[in-house]
Structure formats: C-alpha cells, structure tokens
Amino acid sequence: MARVALVLAFFFAQSVVVDSQDKMSESVKLTMKQGLIMNQVLAIYALDNVEDPRCKNHTDLFKNGLRRFEPWALKMFDSSSKIQPGILLGNLVEFGNFKQCIQTRFNEIKGKHCLMKITPDLDLIKTILRFRNVTEKRFAKIRLIVEKSALFWSVCVPAACPNSDVARHFNKTIMEMSDGLNLVVSLDDKHCQTMESEEKMGLTQYVSISILLVPVAAGLVSTVVVPHTRNSLALAFSIPSNYRKIVSRRSHNDLDCIHGLRFLSTCYVVIGHRFLMAMFSPVINGLEILDWIQYYSSTIIIGGTICVDTFFLMSGLLVSVGFFQHVTKTGKFNPLTFYLYRYFRITPTLAIVVLIYATLIQFFGSGPLWYDTCEAHLKPCRYYWWSTLLHVQSYVNPGALVPPEASLKSLMIVSFQCVLQTWYLTCDMTFYYFSPLVLYPLWKWRVLGLVTYAATYFFSLSISFYLAWVNEYEGGMPITNQLFETEYFQRHYITPHTRAPPYIIGLGFGYCLFKLNGEKIKMSTFTKATGWVLSATLMATSVVSCHIFQLEDYDYNRLEASLFISCSRSTWTAGVVWIVWSCVNGCGGLINDFLSCFMFRVLGRLSYGIFLLHLILQLFKNAANKTPIYFSNFTTIFDSLADLSLTILVSFFFTLFYELPLTALEGLLLKTKKVAPDN
Incomplete structure (x- = not known):
C-alpha cells in the first residue's frame, strides 16, 4: 500500500491542477x-x-x-x-x-x-x-x-x-x-x-464555568475594595494580599529545607509521570522501550515512585510538630477541630479540579484518542467524585470497572480513580485521621506512646510484606500500559495500610524535633560524614535496587522481592530524615542553603496546585496527538521541562484565585487557628 x-x-x-467544476468532471487517462x-x-x-x-x-x-x-x-x-x-x-x-x-x-x-x-x-x-x-x-x-x-x-x-x-x-x-x-x-x-x-457545551458546562469564575470575579472586586476596608472576607480574595502570601519571605519554623524538598519531589513526580505518558502512549519505537528498561539510567524513573514517600514523611513530620505545639500551648486536644481543619484545608481546592475533570476536560481538544482519554478520566469523576472528596477512593474504587466505552486500553492510561494522582491524598488523609492514635499516647503517656508507635510502624510494615509475599509480587513497579488494572497497583501501591511506614517515621521524627525544642545537637565531623554517606547510600540503593528485577538473567526470589517492596520506602525515608535532621541542626551547609532558598519557598507554596493540575496537561496533550511520538530520554525530559514551566504558571494563578482564598475562607468559617503547619 x-x-x-x-x-x-x-x-x-x-x-493538471483542477480549478473549475467542469474540469473536475474530466477523466484522467x-x-x-x-x-x-x-x-x-x-x-x-x-x-x-x-x-x-x-x-x-x-x-x-x-x-x-x-x-x-x-x-x-x-x-x-x-x-x-x-x-x-x-x-x-x-x-x-x-x-x-x-x-x-x-x-x-x-x-x-x-x-x-x-x-x-x-x-x-x-x-x-x-x-x-x-x-x-x-x-x-x-x-x-x-x-x-x-x-x-x-x-x-x-x-x-x-x-x-x-x-x-x-x-x-x-x-x-x-x-x-x-x-x-x-x-x-x-x-x-x-x-x-x-x-x-465533537461534543457541544450545555447547561452543565456553563454552570461549571460560572462557578470557576466566581473566585476570579471576587478577587478582582476585593482588590478594589480592600484598600478601603479591612473586611476579612474581602481580604481573603484580595489579589495583592494573596500574592504577598505566595512571595512572602516569612518563615514559621526552622524547617525551611522542607520547601526545597517539597518542590523538588513535586518535580520528580511530574517528570516521572511524563515518562509514564511517553512509554504508554503510541510511539514509533515501542520495542526500544524493552531495551530502555534494562539500562541503569531508566532506574531513576522506574524506581522514582519512591519520591512520593518524601511527601508522606514531610506530612507526618509537620502534623506531629503542629500537634505537639498546639497541645503544649493549649493543654487540650479537640478532635473535631483537628479533623475539620485538615479536611477543609485540602478538599475545597481538590473539588475545583474534580469539577474541571467531570464537566470541562472533554472540550480541551480533539484527536483519534480524545474520546477514550476523556472516558477514562472524565467518567470516574462523574461516578466517583464523592469518594474522591471523602478521601476513600483507594478502598472504594479499585474494584470499579473502567467504563466499557474506553476500549483503547493498549493506547492510553486508564484509571478507575477520579484525578489519578489523588490516591496520594486518600492515603495522606487516612494517615492524618489515625495520627492521634499515635500522637495522643506520646503526649499523655510517653512509654505507652512509644510502644504504640513501634507497634503501629511494624504492623504496617508487616502488612506490606505479607501482601507482597502471598501475592508473589515482582519487586518494584510493574512496567505495563495496563498498570492501573494490575492487582499490585490497586491492592498494594495505593492502599494506606501498605504505604503508612514513611508517614509513621515522620510522626516520630516530628516528636523528636519537638522534644529538642530548637536545641542544636553537636556532632563530630566523623559523625556528619558518616551520616551523609549513609543517607546517600540508603536513598540511592532504594532507587537503583529495583533494576535487578528487570534483568533477563534474574530469577524471581520471593523473599527478596517481598523485602524490597516492604522495606525500600523506609530506607529512602531514613535518608531523607538525615537531610532534614542535618539542616535543622545547622549541619546542612550548602544543601540547607539550597533547599531553604527563597525561590523554593515560593515554588513550594505552588506545589499543591502543581500536584493537582500537571496530569491534566500531560494526559490531554497526549490525547490530542495526531501522530505517534518518538520515545527517548532527551525528548521526554524536554517535554517534562515544558510541563513544569507551564504547570508552574497555571498553578500560580490557581493558587492566587482558588487555593489561598478557599484556605482563608476555611479559617473564617471554622474560626480556629491552625493545629498543624500547612503541608
């Protein structure tokens, strides 16, 4: 052909080029x-x-x-x-x-x-x-x-x-x-x-657009009103006020290095997802991916899923520090305030993104794969928006079927979850809900608290090991374009009971930092050097070790795979703990200066928006492709940098008009002070 x-x-x-209808009827010999x-x-x-x-x-x-x-x-x-x-x-x-x-x-x-x-x-x-x-x-x-x-x-x-x-x-x-x-x-x-x-907009879409425009209009109006009044509601939407919050140099604690860790981990997630899109989308050199996954360089991406545990560590750390600061200052713990604060801090902003997915994404473009991509990511938000906003979708949705209309499963990423990456929020919120079971005993009964803490950590670790053992999971993340349909992803990777150890480590680390009360621990040069070498070794090993499971001559070892799946995330977390510990104790040097720089403070405040929005750009850029792409490290990293640049820009306005105003409204409605630092 x-x-x-x-x-x-x-x-x-x-x-002859045909210019008239008469000539068009002439036959070509x-x-x-x-x-x-x-x-x-x-x-x-x-x-x-x-x-x-x-x-x-x-x-x-x-x-x-x-x-x-x-x-x-x-x-x-x-x-x-x-x-x-x-x-x-x-x-x-x-x-x-x-x-x-x-x-x-x-x-x-x-x-x-x-x-x-x-x-x-x-x-x-x-x-x-x-x-x-x-x-x-x-x-x-x-x-x-x-x-x-x-x-x-x-x-x-x-x-x-x-x-x-x-x-x-x-x-x-x-x-x-x-x-x-x-x-x-x-x-x-x-x-x-x-x-x-091509679908036409209807009443639902116009209502959604109107809802999205309300905060923008409120911001514009408040910007005019605020100079003449100190009304708290107007101040919540004020563009200059929210802009100053984004670019503020103020620091509320000694954990400034968290800003850099948060943003760099977010970048790692965005780059990893771009590689995922590239590998599982139509490519003209698909079989070269089989060679690529055997190179050590690919391990940075394949093993990079572990960077999510940095977020779990930081979240647990900040919740723990905030909890003990609050109960020490007030002498009491109010569970209702504790839970409502966190829920309304996270969920209204998420609801905005769910609204976009459920009603508007189908109008962002067109192409041979557009319908299937919309079906795979729009319908879950229409059917399961409630489980997303209640943060229970990791337990409610995994058994759900992808809509049958989305049949091009070999060409695109399909998901049973609304806003694919929010499985992380489900885990994080679950950990937050149960954190008082660990933190309260540490506050009231130290010995009992330590026993409870250790038992909780080893219980979660044991569950992870047990599930990996009985289901004979391969070590590391399965490399397949049917990833989200695999039992490993649905029953292990996104489930809170298997992902808890890094968060629990964060809770304990936060307790230790609180007990030190700002006191600097002096360490010898040898101790510092040993700590940095050990930290780098643990983190590198946690990422690179998954490479062995991709090699052709590797024979599956049940114990080895189960230990890697259950313990590698804790070893990565231990390495990150040393980085934070060194920075807090003044031993971080250039690393602390880098992670704590003003640029990362600003970008760190945009991280939640980047987290929520980046997959919209990545998924639907792929869905709008009219030709297959060429897969290589260079082109994918180039696309990743474009993703980051555009997402940061969009997230700035998203944070300015939606996240910060909604957070301020939460404070006004609950009329309560924070019980934990923002994380």
Whole structure:
C-alpha cells in the first residue's frame, strides 16, 4: 500500500491542477498498469457490497472522484493509513490524517475518521520479538508490556456509511491481505469520528464555568475594595494580599529545607509521570522501550515512585510538630477541630479540579484518542467524585470497572480513580485521621506512646510484606500500559495500610524535633560524614535496587522481592530524615542553603496546585496527538521541562484565585487557628 500511495502521488503531480467544476468532471487517462493499481486502491479503501443507499451513493462518488483525482477524494484517500515503516521496531499506530479527514467536504459528502484495532495472537508477537533477540525467559518478564499489543489503522470514509459496513469491509480486506496470520480486526463505534462528533457545551458546562469564575470575579472586586476596608472576607480574595502570601519571605519554623524538598519531589513526580505518558502512549519505537528498561539510567524513573514517600514523611513530620505545639500551648486536644481543619484545608481546592475533570476536560481538544482519554478520566469523576472528596477512593474504587466505552486500553492510561494522582491524598488523609492514635499516647503517656508507635510502624510494615509475599509480587513497579488494572497497583501501591511506614517515621521524627525544642545537637565531623554517606547510600540503593528485577538473567526470589517492596520506602525515608535532621541542626551547609532558598519557598507554596493540575496537561496533550511520538530520554525530559514551566504558571494563578482564598475562607468559617503547619 505504501507503493500504491507513491504511485498515486506521482499521478497527482502529473495531472493538471483542477480549478473549475467542469474540469473536475474530466477523466484522467491512465495506462493499463496505472489502471490496475487504481483498481487495487479502490478495492482496499472504497467500501463494497454496501446496503445503505446513501452510503452506496457516496462511495460511488468517492470511487469516481478518486479516478478523476478530484481534490476532495484525494484528501480522503490521503487521510487514510498506509502500511507504516518500523512495525518491527514497535511502530504499531497509524492515525492517518485526522483533521484532514473530518474537514473534508464535497456537496453532501463528509469525511469520517475510523480507527481500527488489529490484534495478533501471542505466537505472532513472539515471532516479531525474536527480531529483537527477545528470548523466552525475557519474554516472561515483559509479557505484561506486549501481550495486549495491537496494530491500529485509520481509514477515512464517507460519513453516511454505517460503522458496521466499515468494519465488515476492512475486516474482509485486512484478513485477505494477511492470509496465514492469526489476526482479529475490530472497530468500536466510538472510534469513528466526524466534525459533528465533537461534543457541544450545555447547561452543565456553563454552570461549571460560572462557578470557576466566581473566585476570579471576587478577587478582582476585593482588590478594589480592600484598600478601603479591612473586611476579612474581602481580604481573603484580595489579589495583592494573596500574592504577598505566595512571595512572602516569612518563615514559621526552622524547617525551611522542607520547601526545597517539597518542590523538588513535586518535580520528580511530574517528570516521572511524563515518562509514564511517553512509554504508554503510541510511539514509533515501542520495542526500544524493552531495551530502555534494562539500562541503569531508566532506574531513576522506574524506581522514582519512591519520591512520593518524601511527601508522606514531610506530612507526618509537620502534623506531629503542629500537634505537639498546639497541645503544649493549649493543654487540650479537640478532635473535631483537628479533623475539620485538615479536611477543609485540602478538599475545597481538590473539588475545583474534580469539577474541571467531570464537566470541562472533554472540550480541551480533539484527536483519534480524545474520546477514550476523556472516558477514562472524565467518567470516574462523574461516578466517583464523592469518594474522591471523602478521601476513600483507594478502598472504594479499585474494584470499579473502567467504563466499557474506553476500549483503547493498549493506547492510553486508564484509571478507575477520579484525578489519578489523588490516591496520594486518600492515603495522606487516612494517615492524618489515625495520627492521634499515635500522637495522643506520646503526649499523655510517653512509654505507652512509644510502644504504640513501634507497634503501629511494624504492623504496617508487616502488612506490606505479607501482601507482597502471598501475592508473589515482582519487586518494584510493574512496567505495563495496563498498570492501573494490575492487582499490585490497586491492592498494594495505593492502599494506606501498605504505604503508612514513611508517614509513621515522620510522626516520630516530628516528636523528636519537638522534644529538642530548637536545641542544636553537636556532632563530630566523623559523625556528619558518616551520616551523609549513609543517607546517600540508603536513598540511592532504594532507587537503583529495583533494576535487578528487570534483568533477563534474574530469577524471581520471593523473599527478596517481598523485602524490597516492604522495606525500600523506609530506607529512602531514613535518608531523607538525615537531610532534614542535618539542616535543622545547622549541619546542612550548602544543601540547607539550597533547599531553604527563597525561590523554593515560593515554588513550594505552588506545589499543591502543581500536584493537582500537571496530569491534566500531560494526559490531554497526549490525547490530542495526531501522530505517534518518538520515545527517548532527551525528548521526554524536554517535554517534562515544558510541563513544569507551564504547570508552574497555571498553578500560580490557581493558587492566587482558588487555593489561598478557599484556605482563608476555611479559617473564617471554622474560626480556629491552625493545629498543624500547612503541608
């Protein structure tokens, strides 16, 4: 078919450019060989045995138009896929030309873009992988990546033709062309799109936009009113007031290094998610990813999921310090205030993002994958918004099915959760709810508190080990584009009872810092050097150790994998604890100066917005792609920096108009002071 396309392009270049309707009706004389090739083209791309009268008429017009090289017919043919190069390198997705197809018009004829899925059997996949020297042993390790691989092929047909006729014709055509191969050709109705397929805004969307504009309007009005009044409500929305909060140099405690750790960890998350998008999106060199995951450089990304535990540590640390400062000052603990403060500090801002996902994201773009991406991330927010806002989705949603309409699972990231990354908030809020069970005994009964603390930590560690052992999880994160459907992700990676150890370490660390009451602990040079070396070793080992599980010659060891899964996050956390400890005790040197610099204070205040918003940009940038991408470290890091730059900009305004005003309103409504530092 590539040869056919080349011949037709040559024909078109040789033909006279048609400027008038009269000339369009003139036939183009073809030689016998050219006529045979044209017949082959029409046999493939023009539907046959069509029952629908309107479709038959439009198909006949398309055939005649292509024989005459009429521009509209050439556009439709040009928009259809031809056999792409690099299939043996993993170039499995050919989108044709989506925009050109749906924009094609000729009298009543309109173009319709259909994306078909051609699924090979496992034996054919193994045969192709042998060209990459993939052995049976290696195949067992990468099976999750390749077992659902499929070729995606696009055609442009008249919009009047029923999808059933399109599916029948191309199923017959492709099966004839691939005689001897065990293939299954399928076409989902939702993967045929026309210009009219694009959803139009309705009342729900206009209401959502109005809600989103209220804080912006309030900010503009308050900016005018505040100079003439000290009204607390107006001050909450004041743009200058909130801007000063973002760029403030004030520090409320000695934990300034937290700002740098928070922002750098957020950057790590954004970069990791961009690599995830790149690996699991249509790429022209998909099989090179199989080689990439065996390089040590890839371990920085594959093992980088551990950076989330830095957030758990910091959250536990700040909650612990805030709790003991509060109860020491007031002499009492009010559970209702404790819980309400945290819930309303986090949830209203999250609700804004859930609203965007549930009602507006489908209007951000278009493309062959746009519908599927929206279905995978919009419907969970429509169905499970309540579990997201109640912070229980890690327990409520994992058994939920992805909407059946989202069938291109091999081409995109699908999720059962509303706002994918908020599994972290579910864990963090669960830890916060249960933290008094550890903190209160430490305050009232020190010995009992220490026993409770140790028992809680080892209990969570034991659960993690037990689940990894009985389910025989491979060490580290599974590398598969079906990641979010794996049992490991749903039952271990995102569940609070397995992710608690770093948070518990943070609670204990916060208690130690509080008891020191600002006292600096003197350490010898040897102790400092040993601590830094040990910290670097623990953190590096926690990341790099997962590499061994990706190697072809590694034989699965149940005990080794279970220990890594359950303990690696605690060892990473221990390394971060030393960094914070050194900075607090004045031993951080240049590292403390770097992490505590003013730039990170500002960016750290934007981190929550970056966390909530970055995946919107990443997911829907991928969904709007009209061609596959090329996967490499350079291009992905380049895209990551673009993600960060744009997300920081958007998060600045998000924080200015939404997060800070909503936080101020929470303080006014509850009429209470903070019981824990912001984290």
